[in-house]
Amino acid sequence: MYDTEEKCMELAEKLKKICEAKGSTPYKLAKEAGISSSTISEFLKGNSKPRIDTLLIICNQLGISMTDFLEEREVMEQYAKEEEELVKVYRSLSGEKRKQLGTYVKMLEEYSGRIDD
Incomplete structure (x- = not known):
């Protein structure tokens, strides 16, 4: 089973890498997706876990599926x-x-x- 804290930090790192590969930043992504920068900031710091609807919005904005984002x-x-x-x-x-x-x-x-x- 997953260690949720560890998995969320892996996902935060993955989000940073995907944004970088797409020539963006997590904060620019948040703005474009209509998510508050504090939501992204807290997720990236490991202080909060994103809700499923937030992940769906992020993946949609990035043009990737949830499966691609969550799976190894x-x-x-x-x-x-x-x-x-x-x-x-x-x-x-x-x-x-x-x-x-x-x-x-x-x-x-x-x-x-x-x-x-």
């Missing part, structure tokens, strides 16, 4: 590789096999939580 890159890269492999396999299937796979996926969704993974 390694996890996202692994998901992307797994998803890419699944898409490749799916595309290689005949129409009938695609239909069968769709049925199987629906069954997995329906029974998830009923059987141990």
